[in-house]
Amino acid sequence: MDINIGKKAAGERAVDFLQPGMTVGLGTGSTAYYAIKRIGGMVRDGLVIRAVATSEESARLAELEQIPLVPFDQVEVIDIDIDGADEVNDQLQLIKGGGGALLREKIIAASSKEMIVVVDENKLVKTLGKFPLPVEIIPFAWELTFRHLVALGANPVTRMLGNERFVTDNGNYILDCSFGQITDAVELNTQLKEIPGIVENGLFLNYASAVIVGYKDGTIKEITRPYPATKSF
Structure with a gap:
């Protein structure tokens, strides 16, 4: 696939939040792809984690990357969920589901201590709704x-x-x-x-604990809770 510099920067930065022993939610989509690829490299270098996937597509990629997937009956809580979004506003409200995995994505997000959202700059909006x-x-x-x-x-x-x-x-x-x-x-x-x-539905409200935005020049911006009520992108 063609490399999107902004998506790659955001996806790879999110992986820095991982710690050994964590249970990690693997999101779906073109930005989460880069996170999964980097996690795979870290696992092969010795990082010990276990993961659950939000889609069959992500599960296949995780298996190719040798990331250990565990059954849900062995999971009580997910430490970090790394996933993308189709739109993000300044309240960290999201529209998701462009890849068709919104139900599984929301189940994983709701069971996660933290949801780290990775996007490129084009996904930032003042008001949700341009993306169906x-x-x-x-x-x-x-x-x-x-x-x-x-x-x-x-x-x-x-x-x-x-x-x-x-x-x-x-x-x-x-x-x-x-x-x-x-x-x-x-x-x-x-x-x-x-x-x-x-x-x-694809409205993800009060799920994201942080948003990592990647820009086309390779720089990133991190937006975390709590955020100022007047904050804007």
Whole structure:
């Protein structure tokens, strides 16, 4: 793959937070890819950790990198989750799910002591919503769920892979929803959770403990909680 300098810088910096003996969540996507690659090199050099993956894609990469994966019944808590995002605002609210792994990503994030988000500078926004919000729905009567989202003003579009509907690792469909500017992500998240048939949505609120931003010149910026209420990118 072509090297994205900003993504590489952010992904590799996040790995510096790891300590021997940690249980690590491995995210999904083009920026998390660089973190997983660097973790693999550190494991081969002697770092002792164990990991869980947010997608089949990340699990395959971890196995190639010789990173030890453990079953979830052996995991009580995850020390650090390193994952990407499609959008990040100045409150560290995220839109995720562009890669289709949002449900597993949120399960891992919710069980992690810290979530380190790695992005390039293009993912920073003042207000969420330019990137369509992924919503994962069950296939049963999906048309009815679609209509509920239309009524909510979501302008949903069924995600496709070629000529077929995109199917998540969980066997579900994804609707990409365009709400325009999301000025109240908390309220929208509540409204989506009230619609039967929706398994999860790509709003990640109060999960990120830090955001590492990589720039095209190779520099990075780290944004951590607590953050000033007036802070902006």
